Amino acid sequence: MKGRLEMNYFPLKGSKIKLYSEEMEMEEAHKAAEDLLNTGRTKEIVFIDQRESGWNMKEMQKYLTEIEEEPHNVTIYFDGGFDRNSTEAGVGAVIYYEQNGKHYRVRKNSLVENLLTNNEAEYAALYFALQELEPLGVHHLPVEIKGDSQVVINQLSGEWPVMEKTLNEWVDKIEEKLKETGITPEYCLIVRKKNQEADQLASQAIQKIEISSKKEI
Missing domain, CATH: 3.30.420.10 (Ribonuclease H-like superfamily/Ribonuclease H)
Structure with missing residues (x-):
């Protein structure tokens, strides 16, 4: 499944910034989201699939775990x-x-x-x-x-x-x-x-x- 990321970025100075990624495989998007969260300045990450449905980190992790054993x-x-x-x-x-x-x-x-x-x-x-x-x-x-x-x-x-x-x-x-x-x-x-x-x-x-x-x- 492919999709994109939407997130809020909080710079050291100034107001939060809404960021959007390009479309990518959800496995890749999930890894990127984990790295972004580790910065401590990125929050409220949402995965948007090709049907425009939103997934939070917990939901995406569960989905990726479930499909790993399936084609x-x-x-x-x-x-x-x-x-x-x-x-x-x-x-x-x-x-x-x-x-x-x-x-x-x-x-x-x-x-x-x-x-x-x-x-x-x-x-x-x-x-x-x-x-x-x-x-x-x-x-x-x-x-x-x-x-x-x-x-x-x-x-x-x-x-x-x-x-x-x-x-x-x-x-x-x-x-x-x-x-x-x-x-x-x-x-x-x-x-x-x-x-x-x-x-x-x-x-x-x-x-x-x-x-x-x-x-x-």
């Missing part, structure tokens, strides 16, 4: 490929997360049939990635979702309208899955070069090469 700081990379000749699609997902102080990477792909376009394959890839979060136990957390499909990212973030019936059905499926798991999506459009892992997985799926791995990194 958190989750990032998804997804990509879909469509072969017009065979009308087969490949979907790839790469999931990065932290748990118990360790960093992990999950790589999965799958061959999908009965799709009609590359855009539909991209939506199928994201849905596939969200399904792969369930066995990891990811729920009720913000998840950063990265892909190079302008259609998927811009439509799901509300920037572009969804005109096609088939794609609208995929939007409904994805939003229902997010609702079921309590996941808050943070959509991020990236260039294709930064999505090479997921792209390769999608291509391998079309080639009938199945990949399923989990690795500590």
Whole structure:
């Protein structure tokens, strides 16, 4: 979870000053808050999450302790490929997360049939990635979702309208899955070069090469 700090600073001379930090991971924000409190001149620190909810030091410490044993700081990379000749699609997902102080990477792909376009394959890839979060136990957390499909990212973030019936059905499926798991999506459009892992997985799926791995990194 990301957020920012708001605090009152009391200089040696003069009135108190209201200070605000940039957005950062809450673990980092908590460490910074402890250092600031140790100065003796910073008080009333509040953590503001991305939903604009406020947390005090005690509440944030409890939250960070509780999530340490669960998957958190989750990032998804997804990509879909469509072969017009065979009308087969490949979907790839790469999931990065932290748990118990360790960093992990999950790589999965799958061959999908009965799709009609590359855009539909991209939506199928994201849905596939969200399904792969369930066995990891990811729920009720913000998840950063990265892909190079302008259609998927811009439509799901509300920037572009969804005109096609088939794609609208995929939007409904994805939003229902997010609702079921309590996941808050943070959509991020990236260039294709930064999505090479997921792209390769999608291509391998079309080639009938199945990949399923989990690795500590």
